Amino acid sequence: MRKALPKRNIFLSACLFALTLAASSNGANSFTVQQTSIVDKKAVFATVQSTDSLSARVRTSGTVEELNVTEGSYVAAGETIAMVRDPKLSLQIEALDAQINAAERQVANLKTELERAQQLFERGSTTKARLDAANTEFDVAQSNLEAARAEKAVVVRQMEEGAVLAPQAGRVLEVPITVGAVVMTGESIATIAKDNYILRMALPERHAQFLKEGDPIELAGRGMNCDSTCTQQGKIVKVYPEISEGRVLADARIDGLGDYFVGERIQVRVGAGSRMAYLVPGAFIFTRSGIDFVRIKGTDGNATEIAVQTGQPYIQNGEDMIEILTGLAAGDELIQP
Incomplete structure (x- = not known):
């Protein structure tokens, strides 16, 4: 059977614990909580589009005797992609x-x-x-x-003129005819997308007031979401002035989209307005039993552990920060655990 400790020993142990905690708190790094303006970011899906898609059309009626391209082929401007003879x-x-x-x-x-x-x-x-x-x-x-x-x-x-020429350099998206088909003047032989891709976003109209040219966006990895892989950067190059069916269209330009399919959907993150929030360095937050805590320096110099509710991570001045939703107030001095 466990013996109870004398009251004197309990008192000495408590004093020793308090002195140790105070000593560690005074020597640790501190951070003063303040309200900071942050930009809310919204994860949306954008579609890969070509800046220009043109049709290679027949200039004279006849029968298609040669067809040199198929879907996915890359053509140069002026290249002969088909031959029509009468x-x-x-x-x-x-x-x-x-x-x-x-x-x-x-x-x-x-x-x-x-x-x-x-x-x-x-x-x-x-x-x-x-x-x-x-x-x-x-x-x-x-x-x-x-x-x-x-x-x-x-x-x-x-x-x-029976030679059908590519109107621009790019990738062939569609070839609606085959060899032996009879075509008329002006009929399309192939649709060619210019090899200059953009991302087209359709955002709810409540975000229209926050969109402007030059705003940065973040692109997720292929087949991924923006939770952890939104690392590639781009910017908005055009915001369309018309709202259709409750959505506003915007185009963004990001390098390295040449390997994507036209029409492929990618998750991006765009700015959706700013607000005031509490941002705390991640090093000052620790987790115990599934609950996030911070240590606040009291008026007596001792540290008190406070449970907090965390939000999204942010990067401020090159430092990893985490938003605190509840549990802190402006002026609180945090001590690194």
């Missing part, structure tokens, strides 16, 4: 070649007649009217030859 154009080329050959022979024949008429006129064997008629016939034939050649150039140009 069989009727080849037939027109053959017909125009025949017309050009006939016109060339006619020009050659009329040139010979014009030279003969010129010689006869110089010898006085023909009239001026006959010479003028031969000259006119030669000019008309030469004009017909030039017209046939110009018409052939137009058809050749139409055949060249």
Whole structure:
């Protein structure tokens, strides 16, 4: 059976404990609690978007005979991504070649007649009217030859326009046609997203008053949330002036989004206004039995343990701080445990 300690021993033990606690409190680091203005941050989901998405369109009707890209392909500006050909154009080329050959022979024949008429006129064997008629016939034939050649150039140009070119450099998002498909002028062959991604956020309208260009945001890791992995920094580059369906849109720019999918959702953290709060260095908070405590220096110099309710962590002046929701007041002097 345990013996009870004499009252004198109990008194001496209590005094010794108090002296030890006072000595440790006086030699430890201290922190004075004050109200600090902090920025509330809200975790929202942003969508990866391309700044520009353009369609590569057909310039002439025909059949798709070549297709050089698929979804996910990277293309350069001006690169040929498909070839559209119209069989009727080849037939027109053959017909125009025949017309050009006939016109060339006619020009050659009329040139010979014009030279003969010129010689006869110089010898006085023909009239001026006959010479003028031969000259006119030669000019008309030469004009017909030039017209046939110009018409052939137009058809050749139409055949060249069968090459569908990429309007900008970027990644192919959609290819709605296949080889052998019949397409009309202006029909889309592929949709190309410019390789310059942004994050588009849709925030509740109550946060619209707090958003402005240049505000920083934090980006979580891929597939993660902002609780512990919101380390990558970016900034808001555009706030749209219209509120639609109770939400305001804002765009943010962050480096290194080229590996993300267009339309992929990522959690970010944005500022949602400021307020006054108590921030305490994390070193002054300790946990016992699942409850957070701090040590407050009393008027007599002794330390008193007070249970507190902690909030979100913050970084202030490069130091890790924790918000205290209840348990402290301005002016309290904390002692590091």
